Amino acid sequence: xxxxxxxxxxxxxxxxxxxxxxxxxxxxxxxxxxxxxxxxxxxxxxxxxxxxxxxxxxxxxxxxxxxxxxxxxxxxxxxxxxxxxxxxxxxxxxxxxxxxxxxxxxxxxxxxxxxxxxxxxxxxxxxxxxxxxxxxxxxxxxxxxxxxxxxxxxxxxxxxxxxxxxxxxxxxxxxxxxxxxxxxxxxxxxxxxxxxxxxxxxxxxxxxxxxxxxxxxxxxxxxxxxxxxxxxxxxxxxxxxxxxxxxxxxxxxxxxxxxxxxxxxxxxxxxxxxxxxxxxxxxxxxxxxxxxxxxxxxxxxxxxxxxxxxxxxxxxxxxxxxxxxxxxxxxxxxxxxxxxxxxxxxxxxxxxxxxxxxxxxxxxxxxxxxxxx
Numbered sequence: 457x458x459x460x461x462x463x464x465x466x467x468x469x470x471x472x473x474x475x476x477x478x479x480x481x482x483x484x485x486x487x488x489x490x491x492x493x494x495x496x497x498x499x500x501x502x503x504x505x506x507x508x509x510x511x512x513x514x515x516x517x518x519x520x521x522x523x524x525x526x527x528x529x530x531x532x533x534x535x536x537x538x539x540x541x542x543x544x545x546x547x548x549x550x551x552x553x554x555x556x557x558x559x560x561x562x563x564x565x566x567x568x569x570x571x572x573x574x575x576x577x578x579x580x581x582x583x584x585x586x587x588x589x590x591x592x593x594x595x596x597x598x599x600x601x602x603x604x605x606x607x608x609x610x611x612x613x614x615x616x617x618x619x620x621x622x623x624x625x626x627x628x629x630x631x632x633x634x635x636x637x638x639x640x641x642x643x644x645x646x647x648x649x650x651x652x653x654x655x656x657x658x659x660x661x662x663x664x665x666x667x668x669x670x671x672x673x674x675x676x677x678x679x680x681x682x683x684x685x686x687x688x689x690x691x692x693x694x695x696x697x698x699x700x701x702x703x704x705x706x707x708x709x710x711x712x713x714x715x716x717x718x719x720x721x722x723x724x725x726x727x728x729x730x731x732x733x734x735x736x737x738x739x740x741x742x743x744x745x746x747x748x749x750x751x752x753x754x755x756x757x758x759x760x761x762x763x764x765x766x767x768x769x770x771x772x773x774x775x776x777x778x779x780x781x782x783x784x785x786x787x788x789x790x791x792x793x794x795x796x797x798x799x800x801x802x803x804x805x806x807x808x809x810x811x812x813x814x815x816x817x818x819x820x821x822x823x824x825x826x827x828x829x
Contacts, residue, residue, distance in 0.1 A: 457743075458637040459756050460501070461487075461490045461491065461492050461514075461536050461798070461799070462489055462490055462795070462796045463488075463489045463490025463724075463792070463796070463798055464489055464582070464792060464795065465486055465489045465490040465491040465797050466482065466490035466492075467492075468486070468489075468490070468492065468540065468633065469491070469494070469537060469538045469539050469540070469812075470483060470486055470491050470492065470493040470494065470538065470539065470540040470541075471494055471531075471535065471540070471541045471542070472486075472493055472494065472495045472496065472515070472542045473494055473496050473499065473541070473542060473543050473545070474495060474496060474497040474501070474792075474828075475542065475543075475544030475545070476544065476617075477613075477617060477622070477807065478544065478572060478617045478618055478622035478625070479542055479543075479544035479622065480495070480509070480511040480512060480622075481571060481579065481621075481622035481623070482513045482542055482572065482621075482622040482623070482625040483511070483513050483515060483542055483568070483628075483630070484493065484510070484513060484514070484515075484532030484627040485622070486511070486626055486629065487513065487515050487797070487798070488513075488514060488788035488789075488798055488800075489516035489788065489795075490795075490798065491540075492516075493514065493515040493516070494515070494516050494517070494518065494534070494806060494812065495512065495515050495516070495517040495518075495803060496517075496518060496519075496522075496531065496534075497517055497518070497519050497520075497779065498519055498521075499519035499521050499587070499826060499827070499829040500519070500829075501519060501827070501829040502517055502518060502519035503598070503630065504805055504806070506781060506801070506802075506803065506804050507802050507803040508627050508780075508781050508782075508783050508801035508802050509802075509803075510516060510780075510783065510785050510786070512792070512802060513773055513780055513785060513800040513801065513802060513803065514694065514798055514799055514800050514801065515746050515803040515804055516626045516803060516804060516805070516806035516810070517803045517806065518806050518828065518829065519828065520806065520827065520828055520829075521826070521827045523553070524557065524825075524827050526620075526822060526825060526827045527822075527827045527828070528553060528554050528555060530814060530818075530822055530827065530828065531553070531555060531605050532559075532563055533812070533813040533814055534756035534809075534814070535555075535560050535564050535567060535702050535814060536563055536564055537811070537812050538564065538573065538596075539566070539568060539591070540566060540567070540568045540569075540570060540629055540632065540633070541560060541567060541568070541569050541570065542570045542572070542625065542629075543555075543569065543570065543571050543572075544571075544573070544624055545573075546573065546583065546585075547573060547577050547578075547583060548583070549637040550571075552682070553807075556570045556683075557571075557644045564642070565640075565641055565642060566636060566640065566641065566642050567642040568629055568632040568633055568642045568645070569626060569643070569644045569645065570625050570629050570632075570647065571641060571645060571646055571647065572621050572622070572624075572625045572643040572648075572649070572722075573647075573648055574586040574588075574590065574591045574616070574621075574648065574649045574650060575591070575648060575649075575650055576646055576650065576651060577646045577648075577649065578663070580656045581594070581634055581650075581661075585828070587613070587616075588610065588613035588615070588616035588617045588649065588765075589610045589613075589616070589655055591616040591620065591648075591650040591662065592610065592615050592616045592620070592650075592651040592783070593608075593621075593655045594650055594656070595616075595653040595654040596654065596657070596661075597615060597653045597654065597657050598610060599672065600657070600660060600664075600672050600678065600774070601672060601678070602672050602673055603672070603673040603679050603692075604671070604672065604673030604679075604680060605673065607674065608672065615653050615656060616649040616653050617649060618649075618653075619652065619653070619655055619656055620649045620650070620651070620652025620653035620655070621647060621648075621649040621652055623652075623656075624647045624649040624651075624652040625645065627639075628645035628647050628669065628824045629645065629679035631645075632645055654755060657820045659709045671747055676700065680726070680727045681700075681720075681726060682697075682726050682730035682733055683697060683698075683700055683712070683729075684697065684698055684699075684700060684706060685730070686759060687733055687734055687737035688734070688737060688738060689737055689738065689740060689741055689742040689744075689745060690738055690739060690740055690741045690744075691741040691742060691743075693741070693742035693758070693759065694758075694759040695737055695741070695745050695746075695753070695756055695759065696722065696743060696756065696759050697733070697756050697757065697760060698755040698759045699754055699755045699757070699787045700755070703753070704754060705720065706751055707719055707752055707753050707754040707755075708749075708752075708754035708755070708756055708792040711748055711749060711752060711754055712736055712748075714732070714736060717729060717730065717732060725824065731807045742758050742759075743758075746758045756827050765777070766784050767821030775787055778779050781801070781803065782803045783802075785800060788800075790804055805829075
């Protein structure tokens with residue numbers, strides 16, 4: 457039998473159909489807070505070797521051939537004992553496999569069926585392919601990212617895939633589970649990355665329409681303002697400056713010993729002010745600047761590499777990173793104070809499926825047929 461999970465989602469059982477990263481990320485967010493997550497992968501993708509991907513932590517996994525009738529029947533048996541299914545196929549694929557929402561709600565009306573796609577379950581783009589860059593482009597978000605005079609710059613695939621997709625799906629699952637307490641019925645979640653990315657930019661839509669927020673790279677928070685940008689240091693590293701408020705700006709320039717600076721409240725003076733700051737930051741190494749600003753309210757921080765971040769004193773003190781199977785992980789967030797730490801072990805194959813409704817004899821038969829791993 458599987459180990460009892462702890463946390464606010466303990467007792468919640470999730471079937472995560474394997475797919476691209478935002479799906480496993482949603483499953484990780486649920487597992488991090490106590491849900492029992494069983495990842496359903498392709499038969500050939502499963503072995504006894506633990507899965508060390510950060511997003512597979514705290515889960516278990518099996519391989520199941522969902523193109524075989526026997527595999528679909530086995531999956532439906534698992535669904536009888538599940539609270540949530542996470543599905544990340546293109547619209548219509550799950551229905552063709554016989555595991556769409558109607559198929560599964562006929563078996564378990566309490567099931568929360570979470571669907572995540574780039575374009576959503578309907579609309580003219582729904583059946584077409586896409587990636588994070590496409591979804592944030594159509595949402596309007598990508599047009600706002602980048603420096604003045606430059607082309608739109610995608611921020612890796614964080615906004616569409618992970619924040620607009622995976623995190624929104626996990627949020628939708630929680631909403632549906634909460635609603636189920638009142639209604640007794642599960643719900644289908646249509647988490648579209650294009651929708652999620654747009655919601656994340658809620659603050660800026662009004663600003664653009666009112667004229668308060670201008671073209672990309674010309675505003676207070678998008679590298680337009682010299683008081684909110686990064687600056688190279690003498691050793692080729694960088695410092696991040698976020699001294700927006702007057703008192704923080706005063707703390708920064710006082711520590712730097714700067715006087716007679718161009719007026720930061722005059723946009724016409726921003727290029728000259730940026731040049732002065734760039735010149736000054738190049739005079740010391742990153743470590744020297746870090747020591748100078750340490751403990752102050754100047755809002756100036758070192759730009760750490762991903763290898764350096766786990767060693768920063770603040771992150772060490774908070775336990776913001778943990779080692780799991782020799783791999784550095786960001787610790788679960790947000791923190792629920794007083795909740796015991798979760799088991800973040802790498803995902804391992806689940807051999808005993810009796811707790812999910814498949815007894816040993818049935819499982820052995822499916823394994824002999826090559827349907828289950």
